[in-house]
Amino acid sequence: MDLxxxxxxxxxxxxxxxxVTYELPGISPDMSFLEMLDVLNERLIEQGEEPVAxxxxxxxxxCGMCGLVxxxxxxxxxxxxxxxLHMRHFKDGDTITxxxxxxxxxxxxxxxxxxxxxxxxxxxxxxxISVSTGGTPDANAILISxxxxxxxxxxAACIGCGACVAACPNGSAxxxxxxxxxxxxxxxxxxxxxYDRVRNMVQAMDAEGFGGCTNxxxxxxxxxxxxxxxxxxxxxxxxxxxxxxSSGTRKMGPNATRNGK
Amino acid sequence: xxxxxxxxxxxxxxxxTVTLDSKTPTGPIQDRWDQHKFDMKLISPAxxxxxxIIIVGTGLAGxxxxxxxxxxxxxxxxxxxxxSPRRAHSIAAQGGINAAKNYRNDGDSIYRLFYDxxxxxxxxxxxxxxxxxxQVSVNIIDxxxxxxxxxxxxxxxxxxxxxxxxxxxxxxxxxxxxxxQQLLLGAYQALARQIGLGKVRMHTxxxxxxxxxxxxxxxxxxxxxxTTGKIERHVADxxxxxxxxxxxxxxxxxxxxxxxxxxxxxAHKRGAYFANPCFTQIHPxxxxxxxxxxxKLTLMSESLRNDGRIWVPKKIGDxxxxxxIPEDERYYFLEERYxxxxxxxxxxxxxxxxxxxxxxxxxxxxxxLGVYLDFADAISRLGVQxxxxxYGNLFDIYEKITGEDPYTVPMRIYPAVHYTMGxxxxxxxxxxxxxxxxxxxxxxxxxxxxxxxxxSALMQGLADGYFVLPYTIGNYLAQTKLEKVSxxxxxxxxxxxxxxxxxxxxLSINGKRSVDSFHxxxxxxxxxxxxxxxxxxxxxxxxxxxxxxxxxxxxxVRVLGEKEAINQSLEKAGRVADFMELAxxxxxxxxxxxxxxxxxxxxxxxxxxGEAQRDDxxxxxxxxxxxxxxxxxxxxxxxxxxxEYVKPSQRxxx
Numbered sequence: 001m002d003l004x005x006x007x008x009x010x011x012x013x014x015x016x017x018x019x020v021t022y023e024l025p026g027i028s029p030d031m032s033f034l035e036m037l038d039v040l041n042e043r044l045i046e047q048g049e050e051p052v053a054x055x056x057x058x059x060x061x062x063c064g065m066c067g068l069v070x071x072x073x074x075x076x077x078x079x080x081x082x083x084x085l086h087m088r089h090f091k092d093g094d095t096i097t098x099x100x101x102x103x104x105x106x107x108x109x110x111x112x113x114x115x116x117x118x119x120x121x122x123x124x125x126x127x128x129i130s131v132s133t134g135g136t137p138d139a140n141a142i143l144i145s146x147x148x149x150x151x152x153x154x155x156a157a158c159i160g161c162g163a164c165v166a167a168c169p170n171g172s173a174x175x176x177x178x179x180x181x182x183x184x185x186x187x188x189x190x191x192x193x194x195y196d197r198v199r200n201m202v203q204a205m206d207a208e209g210f211g212g213c214t215n216x217x218x219x220x221x222x223x224x225x226x227x228x229x230x231x232x233x234x235x236x237x238x239x240x241x242x243x244x245x246s247s248g249t250r251k252m253g254p255n256a257t258r259n260g261k
Numbered sequence: 262x263x264x265x266x267x268x269x270x271x272x273x274x275x276x277x278t279v280t281l282d283s284k285t286p287t288g289p290i291q292d293r294w295d296q297h298k299f300d301m302k303l304i305s306p307a308x309x310x311x312x313x314i315i316i317v318g319t320g321l322a323g324x325x326x327x328x329x330x331x332x333x334x335x336x337x338x339x340x341x342x343x344x345s346p347r348r349a350h351s352i353a354a355q356g357g358i359n360a361a362k363n364y365r366n367d368g369d370s371i372y373r374l375f376y377d378x379x380x381x382x383x384x385x386x387x388x389x390x391x392x393x394x395x396q397v398s399v400n401i402i403d404x405x406x407x408x409x410x411x412x413x414x415x416x417x418x419x420x421x422x423x424x425x426x427x428x429x430x431x432x433x434x435x436x437x438x439x440x441x442q443q444l445l446l447g448a449y450q451a452l453a454r455q456i457g458l459g460k461v462r463m464h465t466x467x468x469x470x471x472x473x474x475x476x477x478x479x480x481x482x483x484x485x486x487x488t489t490g491k492i493e494r495h496v497a498d499x500x501x502x503x504x505x506x507x508x509x510x511x512x513x514x515x516x517x518x519x520x521x522x523x524x525x526x527x528a529h530k531r532g533a534y535f536a537n538p539c540f541t542q543i544h545p546x547x548x549x550x551x552x553x554x555x556x557k558l559t560l561m562s563e564s565l566r567n568d569g570r571i572w573v574p575k576k577i578g579d580x581x582x583x584x585x586i587p588e589d590e591r592y593y594f595l596e597e598r599y600x601x602x603x604x605x606x607x608x609x610x611x612x613x614x615x616x617x618x619x620x621x622x623x624x625x626x627x628x629x630l631g632v633y634l635d636f637a638d639a640i641s642r643l644g645v646q647x648x649x650x651x652y653g654n655l656f657d658i659y660e661k662i663t664g665e666d667p668y669t670v671p672m673r674i675y676p677a678v679h680y681t682m683g684x685x686x687x688x689x690x691x692x693x694x695x696x697x698x699x700x701x702x703x704x705x706x707x708x709x710x711x712x713x714x715x716x717s718a719l720m721q722g723l724a725d726g727y728f729v730l731p732y733t734i735g736n737y738l739a740q741t742k743l744e745k746v747s748x749x750x751x752x753x754x755x756x757x758x759x760x761x762x763x764x765x766x767x768l769s770i771n772g773k774r775s776v777d778s779f780h781x782x783x784x785x786x787x788x789x790x791x792x793x794x795x796x797x798x799x800x801x802x803x804x805x806x807x808x809x810x811x812x813x814x815x816x817x818v819r820v821l822g823e824k825e826a827i828n829q830s831l832e833k834a835g836r837v838a839d840f841m842e843l844a845x846x847x848x849x850x851x852x853x854x855x856x857x858x859x860x861x862x863x864x865x866x867x868x869x870x871g872e873a874q875r876d877d878x879x880x881x882x883x884x885x886x887x888x889x890x891x892x893x894x895x896x897x898x899x900x901x902x903x904x905e906y907v908k909p910s911q912r913x914x915x
Contacts, residue, residue: 012826030551030664038556038777045775045830050821053829055344057517059557061658062442063348080661088664109488110827117465120345124457128450129409132332133325133727134400136407140364143418153411153436156443160347189409 001027001092005040007052008099010108017108019097029088033076034059034066036087037098054112059083061224064159067166068112069099074163074222081161081224101162103171105209116162118208119176125204126197127180129189148186155182157225164219164227170211175219177205178231185238195242202239281534281885281900284688285389290906291371294393297689298732302739309334312738313497315482316340317469317524319452320349321445321719322702323503325726328451331460333731338495339452340464340484342519342832347449350505350517351722354441355562356425357433358719360398365422369430371395376907377428378717381607382682382710383859383875384909385537385883387902389689390707397728398720402434404727408447412436426563426608426715433716438562438654444719448726468832469524470760472500472531472698473753475746479528479698481753483760487832490825492764494748494757499697499734502528503726506681506703508541510840510847511792512784514678515547515560521836522843525685525704533693534885534898536686536706538843539851542713542860543793544679545611548662549631553781558677559662561655563715566604566611568639568648569672571595573632577622583633583671594618594632602914609712609793609860609873610914612676616793619675626673635671676793680718682709682860683850686885686900690733691725694885696741699734701725706883711859764824767834772817776833779814783807783841791848796864800852804845811841846886846895853897856880870915877909 002025010017024040031039034056041051057065061084070076076085090096098112106114144152156179164175181198184190190197213232220229286293286300304312313336316327324346327339343349361374374395379386402420406412412434413421425433436443455461466487473481473496481496507522508514529535546561572593574586594614596603604611615632618624625631640648645668649656656667663673684706691699691707702722709717746753790803814837822828856876857866866874883900 028552028554031554032556032662035554035556039554042775042777045819045821048821051830053827057343057348057519058350058353059518060353060515060559062353062439063343063350063517065343065348078661084661086662086664113827115488116344120347120453120456120463120465123347123450123453128454129407130454131404131407131451133329133404133451133731136400136403139362139402139406139412140419142406144414145418146414146416149411149414152409153413153443156411156436156446157439159442160345183411184409187409187411189407 001029001087001090003027003036003090004095006095006097007112009052009111012110013107027087029086031087032059032083033068033070033085033087034083052112053110056083062159064161067101067161067163069101069166071097074101074166075224079222079224079226081159084224101166103165103210105171105173106162106165114162116160118210119160119162119173121208122173122177122201122204123180126193126200127184129184130193142188144187152183152186155179155186155227155231158227159225161224163222163224165210167218167222168211169216169218170214172213172219173205173208173210174213174232174235175223175227175229177201178235179227181235181238182231185234195238195245198235198238199242202235281686281898282688283387283900284690285387286689290388290392293389294396301732301736304735304739306334310336312336313338314499314501314734315495315497316501316503317482318349318503318505318702318704319346319449320351320503320505320702321441321448321722322704322726323501324349324445324448324452325723326501326503326701326730327461328448328455329727329731330734331455331458337455337461338464338497339461340467340469340482342466342468342487344465346452346463346465347446349445350520351445351719352442353515353517354719355438355560356564357423357435357440357716358401358444358723359425359432359714359716360402360434360720361395361432362399362402363432364420365431367430369432371399373430374398374432378708378714379710379904379907381712381714383712383873383912384710384877384881384904384907385540385858385902386708386710387689387883388904388906393729394708394721394724397724400728401720401723405444405447408451410436410443410447412443428714441719444723448723469504469527470835471527471756472695473756474531474695475750475752476744478696478741478743480746481748483753483757485760488827490823490828492757492760494753496746496748496750496753498738498743499699501699501701501730501734502685502704503701504704506684507840507843508678508681510784510844511678511787512780513550513555513558513788515544515558518557521839523836523839525700526839526843528685528693528695528698530888532695532888533698533700534686534887535683535846536883536885537683537711537850538847538886539791539854539861540682540711540859541678542608542680542682543612543676545608545615545676546634546674547677548659549626549673549675550628559658560677560679561659561672561674563608565634565652565655565672568643568651569604569634569636570638571604571611571615571632571634573618573623573625575623583625583635592618592623599914606914607712607912609862613793613862615674615676631673631675633671634674636667637671640668678788678792680713682706682711682713686883690736691730692733692737697737699730701730711861763835764831767818767820767831767838768824770815770818770820772819774817774819776818776820776830776837779810779818780833780837780840783810783837783844786810787844787847791844791851794862794864795851797852800848803848804852807841807845807848814838814841849895850884850886854880854884868911872913875909875911881909
């Protein structure tokens with residue numbers, strides 16, 4: 001199939017970018033979307049033009065490194081990661097517009113590559129259980145109902161790709177943050193720090209410049225791991241409860257109080 | 262800079278036998294690790310903050326080590342090439358993690374896990390290491406549960422287990438089909454906590470390009486910041502490499518695209534011995550290649566072989582729709598050749614047989630490199646719903662990638678490179694032949710011998726990171742008088758200058774071919790000549806061709822873009838340059854090991870039935886290769902293997 005691509009090209013963080021059009025004939029429907037971009041890059045190199053930079057790694061839908069806005073939709077027309085999208089979902093003669101994630105908290109580094117380190121800082125603020133290596137009880141000493149374990153696993157499936165932020169008109173990270181909070185709060189191990197965690201993580205999230213949630217639901221619609229909006233409700237519920245608890249003054253780590261970086 | 266382009270087809274070896282001290286303890290095997298822990302020197306909690314440790318790679322091994330060392334009080338500087346430690350390729354492991362918990366009351370024990378792992382490794386691993394691995398496996402599960410890893414549970418609230426990879430006990434813990442992801446997130450979260458507390462300085466999007474030695478000890482690394490292109494020197498009291506395997510030598514593998522061997526290869530060139538480089542594992546059930554554009558291969562869990570039947574058409578070149586091929590014109594080659602194990606033969610046997618029938622011209626699919634994995638019988642026997650419950654998510658992955666519905670059309674599968682058992686040589690304390698350089702996880706050679714069992718990679722990564730290295734590195738630091746060093750040390754500056762020279766050179770060649778085209782050419786050669794089955798002629802051919810490809814690379818590669826900016830072509834070029842040197846060592850190793858064992862099948866060494874024939878009299882050793890300079894033959898050092906507990910026997914699956 002023959003395609004016309006409109007791709008965001010931007011030299012670096014400090015310059016402005018623009019959409020550049022490329023004609024790309026001879027694409028196989030069996031290719032993945034990223035393999036299609038590989039072919040484009042090989043041809044650009046042949047012509048002496050610098051290839052398009054984009055993030056990717058495992059190419060099997062689990063590492064969360066890849067992520068492109070394709071024709072206005074995060075990860076494109078199928079509910080999956082960009083690497084698991086195949087060209088058979090496009091038609092011969094299509095024009096495809098390819099842009100990076102766009103959000104205040106995800107600055108563009110080059111072309112389609114963005115900086116998602118804000119997500120790491122949210123986790124550093126409290127997205128963990130404070131246990132050190134060694135001295136833990138036997139694994140079967142902690143009973144967890146299958147329902148709780150399954151609910152925790154549903155939320156823990158988040159791959160941190162950032163599509164939720166890219167899809168949200170507010171650039172909100174509440175699906176991402178809520179997923180980690182829900183994962184840990186469904187488990188007995190997560191209870192001792194439950195309310196400190198939610199307060200510290202939400203504070204970090206706000207400090208990074210992510211917007212608030214106004215219930216559009218676009219995040220859940222594009223999430224390749226189908227994380228449900230419920231996690232946001234759960235997070236908000238815990239956040240409200242935390243304001244009534246005196247234990248909630250403890251900071252779990254120094255980053256929790258720092259703004260941004 | 263001199264670039265070695267001459268073929269090294271002379272296979273005479275320089276042998277050393279005295280230098281390798283594996284520090285393997287003696288005494289009853291069940292007491293060795295405890296005794297060794299007691300014998301090791303300690304560093305008191307108050308003194309640990311005086312030491313800084315560099316950790317390269319933050320997957321299961323590196324992430325767990327970084328978190329644990331920081332918890333103990335050491336200062337840690339950690340590096341990963343991804344944009345976050347949460348993305349390391351450990352994340353892609355599907356099946357599970359083994360542990361000798363015996364929760365199923367089915368006769369499992371530490372000794373049985375040890376026994377299975379030594380035997381599965383085809384008697385090419387170190388007994389003491391494997392026993393320790395089995396011992397700490399039980400602690401790993403406790404640790405992960407405490408961290409909140411959501412393992413599968415039964416209705417009563419206890420942990421669920423399954424049997425995996427042909428094991429006769431159910432010792433595998435799992436979190437749906439995403440066990441690697443959940444274990445990695447556990448380690449990542451522990452690491453994030455330490456980053457937040459300021460005990461770990463984390464450098465993401467940063468690649469190690471060389472190792473700094475000062476007075477013969479590993480004291481630092483030179484890195485490139487992949488966002489700014491800046492080359493930096495970092496120094497510490499010890500360096501830990503946790504950079505994974507080198508399966509991407511083959512270009513196509515199940516590894517992530519960024520997985521590379523640069524860190525271990527650079528360390529090798531600085532003096533770390535490389536052990537058993539030819540031991541690579543080929544996984545039988547991957548989705549076949551669709552064309553030249555293919556960038557990576559996707560694994561389908563081998564649990565599919567429990568219910569799927571593997572076959573090819575009897576008639577050579579039969580292009581009919583598989584559903585139109587009548588039963589008596591199908592060749593169920595595994596069931597016919599291995600009546601007692603059938604489709605459940607070990608990975609290496611299944612892979613080799615699939616290749617053999619494809620080489621005969623019976624392969625299926627557009628490329629002819631594929632065999633059918635057919636669920637029609639299982640569906641008619643058990644019903645679609647049962648099959649959907651067991652394999653639904655795998656069938657979905659398959660359909661997403663191929664566009665074919667495996668409920669109605671047989672799957673097509675083909676073997677692919679999956680794991681590398683070889684790696685940098687380490688002693689019992691996980692220290693390489695360079696003092697102060699430790700190597701953990703897939704990057705080292707230990708524990709799996711010539712073949713790794715299913716659900717054991719995650720176990721080894723976490724064992725090394727949580728429970729072994731944090732003890733042994735203290736023993737090194739406590740016994741070593743380390744002078745203060747700075748990033749301005751002349752030795753560090755010299756290494757940086759060499760790194761800069763290599764980068765400038767790659768950017769200035771400005772030839773005609775892309776980096777990927779060279780990588781594909783190398784990978785194809787390695788797959789054909791040093792892949793599932795190897796022979797002397799093929800390996801010699803590869804050893805003749807690799808220097809030619811390398812010579813052309815340095816004359817004709819085109820790397821566009823700038824040094825001081827994001828430059829993905831430049832990143833790839835450096836990695837491919839190192840793959841080309843490592844590939845040669847793999848072939849040299851494969852050529853010298855004239856026996857077959859585990860994943861290494863030498864066609865000259867097979868039983869009358871066509872099975873792998875080990876040669877214990879001549880090859881019961883670890884081949885640890887020493888770099889002897891550009892263009893010189895690597896020297897072979899042998900670490901003899903002694904089997905006091907599990908007596909070597911020949912595998913049979915007939």
